[in-house]
Amino acid sequence: MKKNFRNILFLLLGSSVTLLPSCKDGFSDINTDPNTTTDALPEQLLAPALVNTLNYNMIRSRNFNNELMQVTVDMSDAEGRVFRYDIRNTWSDYTWNGWYAQLTNFKDLYITAKDPINNNRSYMAISLICQAWIYSLLTDTYGDVPFSESNKAKTEQIYEAKFDSQKDIYFGMFAMLEEANSLLQGPNLPAINAASDPVFSGNLTRWRRFGNSLYLRMLMRISGKSEVSGEVIAKIKEIIDTKNADYPKMTSLDDSAILRWTGIAPYTSPFIGVRTQDFSSPAIADFFISHLVAWGDPRIDISTYGSSGINRWAIAQGPGGFAGVDSGYEPGTPVVKQSYFYSTTSARSLQNDPLTGMIMNYAELQFIYAEAAFKGWINGNPATFYKNGVINSIKQWIPLWPEANIDTYLLNSDMQWSDNDSDNDKMEKIHLQKYYALFFNDLQQWFEYRRTGHPVLPKGPGLKNGKVMPARLNYPVYVQSTNPTNYKKAIAAQGEDKISTEVWWQKP
Known part of the structure; x- marks a missing residue:
């Protein structure tokens, strides 16, 4: 039995995109010449990995995040209802398996792009951005997870990867994004095939802006952790203020990272x-x-x-x-x-809807700026950033909505910014509006609520888990059998394998 579990783990952490049944029809037709191609090329790996990752994100956004974060209610009296914080262990497997499988594909993308035959640093950078994106989803969902040794079953025969601390994972992701930003610098960047890129259609400037905007999301996520807050806040200021030109970021809705579903395979929601x-x-x-x-x-x-x-x-x-x-x-x-x-x-x-393939949007970045500005970490008027966030949150879905309506909208909704508000009230306004900007954006509403406690959600009488928002998902049960030594080390370091155990960045 243990051998069978190990074989499953090998497939999850060591397989290539051609082994995954979740790939949709049509990918094999993208830039494939069967007469000359014996190994996968970078342009063949990117689109399937992006689509498959969004598949996992969107399904769990709908039936997990939306239930926890009071977007929807399951309307059932049965046990195991997520909206009641009654979460069964079986919820863990889907995203764990899916995200690690796609990490293998993005790592293969990096390897093939780095090969002297292909020699394309642009695809390498995109791979690093996407790896950081997926690792952030993993660690924010589960806490300590395999990182430095993950997905090396095929390349290094590591079948029982160690669980890295969340702190080390975060700083490892920062290193990935720094490298990606450097790789996408300068003239004469090698082009990528636009047909291979369903997010930005080969626009490398937008990939770089997304990578650095994602960097700010991650920095903000751990900014409240006392042991690293000084370093993290300094980096936020560097990226936004002192070295702004070295870290280009999203400048408009056009830069939003969205895989827009066309309804034509393989790009079907x-x-x-x-x-x-x-x-x-x-x-x-x-x-x-x-x-x-x-x-x-x-x-x-x-x-x-x-x-x-x-x-x-x-x-x-x-x-x-x-x-x-x-x-x-x-x-x-x-x-x-x-x-x-x-x-x-x-x-x-x-x-x-084509917009549900959300990875990160421009409105979210503006709300990050607003929070950083009102806390005094960066230059700029928090009211301006806040207003821009609200405008672009609406215009993301309704492009023709007149921006001139914003002051009336905020006044009528009693959501206008006031410097006289308490810090708590400012955070509530930012994060209530950000909550709607993060609509169908994987699990980001849940992550941000766990970080900030905002927006304030009502607590129904039927809630389980002591009426406390779940802090994580437990590890998949099969991990205890396939990787027992490292599993035990992980729970010894992080705490019991329960949904009530806070992850590193949630603790003071």
Whole structure:
């Protein structure tokens, strides 16, 4: 039995993209010449790895993050409901297996791009950015995870990788992003095949801007950790202020890192695979919808879309109009389903929306600036950054929304910035608006809530786990059998393998 588990681990950590069943039809047609190509080329590896990673991210964003973060409510009295913080161990396997499999593919991309035959430092840099992105998802979800020895079953015959500390993982990711930024510097960058890049269509300037914006997301994530805060805050200032030109970052919505689904294979949203009745089954949570209604938010304004009668976020009205269900209600409590997300049976649906392939958007970066500015870490007016964040959060979904409406929007929603607000109130405003900017952006809402405690979520009477937001997912059960020595070392260092055990950056 142990041998079988080890074989499974080998496939997860050592396989190449051609072994993965989740690759969609059509990838083999991208720049493939069967008469001359015996090994995978960089342009053949990038798109499948990106699409597969987004598949895992989006599925868990819908059925895990949205339930925890009161976007939706499962409407079930059964046990194991995520919205009640009742999380079974089996939730762990899906993203662990998927993300590590795609890391193998991105590492293969780096190796093939570095080969003297290909010699393409642009693909090398993209690989490093994507590896840092996936490792950040892994460590923010589980805590200490295999990093320095991961995905080396094929290349170095390491079948039982050690679990690195989250601190070491973060600084390892920073090194990756520094290298990527350097590789994408200077003139005469080797081009990449635009058809191989479904995110930026071969635009290397935008890849570099995304990498450095991702760097700021990660720095902000650990900025509250006392043992590294001084160093981290100094780096944030360096990237934004003192060495701004050396670290180009997103400058507009056009720079947002989004894999836009075209509806044509292989670029079809994974939500299409969800049965239509299942997609519209969860109710919208009261927390999510009530703010949008109170603000008169254009993302649920039917008039924006004329006679179609469907708003941009494709939210259906329930018996009470645009209304939600209280999350965390007690089992056995009579609850009436209200609003829900339309499925593809309607004229518009998030099931096939091109913008749900979200990796990082420009609005998020503006909210990072706003937080850093009000805390005094960087130059600039936090009110300006905050306003830019709100504008671009809306315009991401409604490009024609007039920016001139922003002051009225903020005034009517009582969300205008005030320097007289307490620090706690400023954080609440930033992160409530950021919450909507992170809509369907993998697990970022959950990560940011765990970092900041914002936005403040109501606590329903039916919550488990002591009514405390889960701090992590447990490790997959099979890891205890395939990597027992390192698993035991990990829990000895980090704490019990429970959802209540805080990860390194959550602790003071």
